[in-house]
Amino acid sequence: MMQITQTPTLTKAQTAAAKALIKATQAVDGTHRDPYLENDLNFDQTMPAFFLAEAVGQPIGLLTLYADDAPGPGGVVDVSIHVLPEYRRQGVATALWQAARKVLQTAGYQKCEYATEAAFLTSHPQFLEQTQLVKDPASEIGLIAPAGSGKATDDVLTVAPLTSSDIETLLPLYMEAFADESGTDEDQARRYLEVARTDPAVASFVCHYQGQPIGYCAVDLDDYDYFYGLFIAKDYRNQGVGSRFIQLMMGQLSATRHKDFRLDVDSDNLAAYHVYRKAGFKPLTESFYLSAPTGRWALRD
Structure with missing residues (x-):
């Protein structure tokens, strides 16, 4: 039976488990972007920001909320979800989102975006259609230097x-x-x-x-x-x-x-991209933000 734990901050043990889960999903999906596992930049540091799904005594899913904006019409929350491949299509991501959705609605947030990467979308070509999520045309380029x-x-x-x-x-x-x-x-x-x-x-x-x-x-x-x-x-x-x-x-x-060194830059910020390449960075991944105007992934009813 699956159990979901929600917390404003992760313990050392939870952080280690979250990192292991993230690495396991990245190895399968060919992705590289890591969610922020601290809440020190969130507007309300008492609000649950981490949702861990567990089954048979092990973590199987993680949802994180990066909420540095104040609640209200202009506040946007970044949502990141990782589920172990063997537990996908079993309602884990949906259960995590439903728990997080209640927290965000209670806090007064009205907008959220889901982070994903080009590699994941390429290997799951039906994902956007199935979820009714809409991809922002702009992207972020993740770069790395040795x-x-x-x-x-x-x-x-x-x-x-x-x-x-x-x-x-x-x-x-x-x-x-x-x-x-x-x-x-x-x-x-x-x-x-x-x-x-x-x-x-x-x-x-x-x-x-x-x-x-x-x-x-x-x-x-x-x-x-x-x-x-x-x-x-x-x-x-x-x-x-x-x-x-x-x-x-x-x-x-x-x-x-x-x-290694890493950073992210908006794909349309060509001046900054040039600065980073000149400093020795090379492209590693491309990230997109998805929104949900309607459907079960929408924040507002």
């Missing part, structure tokens, strides 16, 4: 860990860089920076030019080093600063860690 990449120094730029005194200086630069992101206001930007600064599993870097902070990036330190929240101040773009900043961060991380 362990040991990067450089130790730069003629002009330096990098240093983010400090509390940097945050006020970086806030307007952060908000300008992510002005197109839905829901990014000063409070949210400050929360992102503070969470990254204080999280022991995250390395936060500030890029300096002649002593002046001009860029920022956070790196999630796990099975690989994942770059996110990267930006360069507007006046310093299109000058090769971004790729050199990335190479300096990789160089510092390579001195103490021996992990």
